Amino acid sequence: MRPDSLVMAAPEGSLRKRKVGGAEHSPASQPSLARDPADSPARLHTGTFWLTRIVLLRALAFIYFVAFLVAFNQNKALIGDRGLLPCKLYLKNVQEYFQGSTGWAAWTYAPTIMWLLDWSDMNFNLDLIALLGLGISSFVLVTGCANMILMTALWALYMSLVNVGQIWYSFGWESQLLETGFLGIFLSPLWTLSRLPKNTPTSQIVLWGFRWLIFRIMLGAGLIKVRGDKCWLDLTCMDFHYETQPVPNPIAYYLHRSPWWFHRFETLSNHFVELLVPFFLFLGRRMRILHGVLQILFQVILIISGNLSFLNWLTIVPSLACFDDAALGFLFPSGPQGLKKQVLEIQREDTQRVQPKPRDRGCLVRQVVNISLGILVAWLSVPVVINLLSSRQIMNTSFNPLRIVNTYGAFGSVTKERTEVILQGTVSPNASAPDAVWEDYEFKCKPGDPWRQPCLISPYHYRLDWLMWFAAFQTYEQNEWILHLAGKLLAGDSEALALLAVNPFEGRTPPRWIRGEHYRYKFSLPGGQHATQGKWWIRKRIGPYFPPLRLEDLKEYFKTREWPLPEPPSRHTR
Incomplete structure (x- = not known):
């Protein structure tokens, strides 16, 4: 065998590297991608984000799909033509506020495509928006393909719902989805639906937009806690959280009984993840990946321990921008036609290219757009940063009508006891009669029947159940919609009943009277007396929440608020 053949047959690791000017160089004349031992496929380079974009989109x-699914199933009963807070009435009030105009002022106050639609059938409009959102989000979810047009459509459709959703859409995750979705527009190519558009690499500005978002979410949540409820400083908040959170799940039942030291550890861990870990973003690739891992694990723990809508699922999304292709490659198969192989080819071409690839006009326009996005986000971040630094920090607030850059926070205060409003009805002619039998309505997920197991629904969300939690530590005067709900139950309204799990008058005459009762709830002790009886909750009556009401008692109340009066049941059914 010739000597050069011996060299060619030798293992790569046995080749001695030559030193030129003190630097080591391999014999290869061209740089190449690193390879795993034993002829395994080449590894992905660090620093590119082709696969990251697909995972992010x-x-x-997925979050858009869940949000539009919730909207399709619930919006008609909540904000439809005969909903608890009709959006048509809300838009009319906005019009009146601006002297009957639907001009620029009205659009900026409530940006929604509803201004362009026919208001004669709002249920149709709400369903149309939700179905369009479901269709587009399903396409992106299944294929991984998206462009700026599709992502803009999703953002505009959901913004249109949020801005007419009133109190039902008043929570931080709505603005967070809109901000995340706005960044998603610029993550995508303009026209093409290719998953790997070679002429549109993932913008570093957009990636840093996502990282800036997760930084503000977590730091805002941490600061609002230490500035808010003192139990976050004395490490006792987790003694109460699992029992008093809006919609507990079965796992929260057991976590609530954890040892005191475990609750202290949880609180300290929360402070570490929310107050210190966000700064890992600025400490290089490895620390950024560590940040992403810790944040995702933290959100998974929150998902397991409570039904917090799609909030925690959504918070995972910007955390994905912490990972490059090399970190996310394990999610993709290594077949010859797979995405990982295609990314390897793109990286190989970039590595072997001697001169920079010439930029066409489209690339230059895209660069201008990305820089403009960065300037816009920086400008809109000024009041947000001022709020973060303020001792009077407010959470879940938007400083612009499009909700592009917002403030965030969660559980700045933790309630120490759980109270619930239980709606009850009776067919008795006399509500105050001692023999009147009051029967409970059951909601989809919120605590009611002490024997019913807590539900597990995240990322899905029951908006009425969530608002009932707030109503329980307020008054019915502060939540007028609850009397609207009572009136609909008196009339046996099918849309309102669809929001509930159990109608005790199913197949019977609707009740003559409805009342709200106020109860204090506590978890039963696992293995204790109540638990052995099958009870998950122990409840004790506090007193009335609102007095017994008949449908005729609510006529004037409905009239002054321009709510359509529910049609009463036929007299012969009485």
Whole structure:
């Protein structure tokens, strides 16, 4: 065998590297991608984000899908033509506020495509928006393909719902989805639906937009806690959280009984993840990946321990921007036609290219757009940063009508006891009669029947159940919609009843009277007396929440608020 053949047959690791000017160089004349031992496929380079974009877009599409599914199933009963807070009435009030105009002022106050639609059938409009959102998000989720047009459509459709959703859409995750979705527009190519558009690499500005978002979410949540309820400083908040959170799940039942030291550890861990870990973003690739891992694990723990809508699922999305292709490659198969192989080819071409690839006009326009986005986000972040630094920090607030850059926070205060409003009805002619039998309505997920197991629904969300939690530590005068709900139950309204799990008058005459009762709830002790009886909750009556009401008692109340009066049941059914 010739000597050069011996060299060619030798293992790569046995080749001695030559030193030129003190630097080591391999014999290869061209740089190449690193290879695993034993002829395994080449590894992905660090620093590119082709696969990251696909994962981000699919994750965002999943959240959109859930959000539009919730909207399709619930919006008609909540904000439809005969909903608890009709959006048509809300838009009319906005019009009146601006002297009957639907001009620029009205659009900026409530940006929604509803201004362009026919208001004669709002249920149709709400369903149309939700179905369009479901269709587009399903396409992006399944295929991983998206462009700026599709992502803009998703953002505009959901913004249109949020801005007419009133109190039902008044929570931080709505603005967070809109901000995340806005960044998702610029993550995508303009026209093409290719998953790997070679002429549109993932913008570093957009990636840093996502990282800036997760930084503000977590730091805002941490600061609002230490500035808010003192139990976050004395490490006792987790003694109460699992029992008093809006919609507990079965796992929260057991976590609530954890040892005191475990609750202290949880609180300290929360402070670490929310107050210190966000700064890992600025400490290089490895620390950024560590940040992403810790944040995702933290959100998974929150998902397991409570039904917090799609909030925690959504918070995972910007955390994905912490990972490059090399970190996310394990999510993709290594087949010859797979995405990982295609990314390897793109990286190989970039590595072997001697001269920079010439930029066409489209690339220059895209660069201008990305820089403009960065300037816009920086400008809109000024009041947000001022709020973060303020001792009077407010959470879940938007400083612009499009909700592009917002403030965030969660559980700045933790309630120490759980109270619930239980709606009850009776067919008795006399509500105050001692023999009147009052029967409970059951909601989809919120605590009611002490024997009913807590539900597990995240990322899905029951908006009425969530608002009932707030109503329980307020008054019915502060929540007028609850009397609207009572009136609909008196009339046996099918849309309102669809929001509930159990109608005790199913197949019977609707009740003559409805009342609200106020109860204090506590978890039963696992293995204790009540638990052995099958009870998950122990409840004790506090007193009336609102007095017994008949449908005729509510006529004037409905009239002054321009709510359509529910049609009473036929007299012969009485």
